Amino acid sequence: MDALIAASARALAAGDALGALKRVALRDDPPALALRGIAMAQLGEHARARDLLRRAARAFGPHEEVARARCVLAEAEVALAMRDLGGPPRVLATVSSTLDKHGDRANALHARLVAARRFLLLGRLPDAAATLEAVDPRGLPPALAAVAELTAAELALRTLRSGPAQAALARAHQAAYRAGIPSLIAEVAEARAALDRPAARRLAGGTAQALRLDEIEALLAGGALVLDACRRGLATAGAWQPLARRPILFALARSLAQAWPQDAERDALIATAFRTRRPDETHRARLRVEIGRLRALVRDMAGIEATPRGFVLQPRAACEVVVLAPPIDGEQASLVALLADGAAWSTSALALALGTSQRTVQRAVAELEAAGQVRGIGQSRARRWLAAPLVDFTTILLLPASLPGA
């Protein structure tokens, strides 16, 4: 709490990062290091910011527990902005409980939000949901409330619940306006626009109809049996049978669903599932085996009956069969549609689901990554692919004030 620290913090609070730096640029005491780190982060110099915040956290004395926890929190937020997700998650939990113990509620909640966003970026949706549940958005400062609601909205979207997502985005919109941070308002608007974009196509009788997320949700909640070629599986009345890891069964199911209410010819089924134009007796035998496997998997949703020409799908309770396809055709669109569940996929799992080679998937994700539509985490064999985040939080504006007594 000395004069230049106070002056520098005042400049930082007013958004004048350069003015803040000017006042403490030559000082190496812990509060000055923390301020320099936060100012550098606001200027986009993430690596330098991280280094300064680390040094500040180390330099604070044993009595200055709160100041140190705030530095660690700021560092975690900078790491999040750098998309460096390697740190252990328990650090943020410790920081949160330390800040709670010392009555710094806003920053303690902030630490939990950073943890939840980290889980979301890692594709660990259940962990993200559990962490977010512990955050009570009432009484939060508006900027933090907006981030909490955005996180909740993304979680809801990933699990195809557009109603809660809409509601969370509406609350995020209000909170962002109350916070008066233009970039946060823009992020919320961007996320709301994403809700209105076509997320899939409904194929019926040779025509395609673009569907928005809420329409997909209504379709899934309705009485139809839905073959979802985006997430690769069969859905009806809340039940979900994934077929992402069973590419042959999925190809058969898709052919049957597209042919419904007619039957699908044996040779056509063989051509799509086994990729051969000259079927012989062995292929017919294999087809019987695979149809038997599919029948067993989807028994509760639909029956599969043999007809003179081939096989026909007979939904149990559902009145109709609907095929949902990715909004545009092609390998890349199928990849993006698969990743829309928010989970982390390995290249081999993607290749298995799409029925293509790993090399093809690698080429496709490389192009998508360059276009910013997917992102990779982890290195070499541990590398996993996730959808681009729905909203790129304006992270740096929310860094806590890492000052003693601030």
Next chain:
Amino acid sequence: MSTKTRSHPPQPAARPAEIVREFGPFAGVTQVHGVSYDGTRVWAATGAQLLAIDPRSGEVTRSLQRTGDAGTAFDGKHLWQIAESRIDKIDPATGDVVASIPAPGGGGDSGLTWAEGSLWVGNYRGRRIHQIDPATGAIQRTIESNRFVTGVTWVDGELWHGTWEADESELRRVDLRSGEVLDRLQMPPGTGVSGLESDGADLLYCGGGGSGKVRAVRRPRAQPN
């Protein structure tokens, strides 16, 4: 052995501070840095402006648009205010800066008080108090403490200063020559002391830092020695 290692005489036991009154928080104020008293009004430095508070009503009666980042003092006629790494001499009637001298800590300064023709400046992380010449800013004497020094004040020949480290905050009376701690008033946990000024009688006004408040603490009567 480090040359900084000094043996301190045993400290007196800390007594809980008796908070008589709280002022604020005031509209638009998130921080109180320095506190002073001009005989009728309590002055508080809040970053962008200096506020004059009527201690009877607790209302803000006047505000000066002057930067104040740390301690405030009153010499009977002018206000002295630490702003960044300088000390401004301000005319409270007009709000004009009459003169400026460099602060001895070069920006590491915290508390400020006026006594007997000198300014006394606390150095926060330096854990010391400087006596300086108000005309030039030259250091005349230095008193060492073993805690981070925040506000400083003189009353009845007693030198009091505030300390604030993490969650712990105290008001301390120290010996002018040796720096020995003579009295300790402990603030409740989480209640920081930024600025400090006595009203010349029984009260010590304390800046509340990030709470945006000013608190009045009862000064214990000097015990007969």
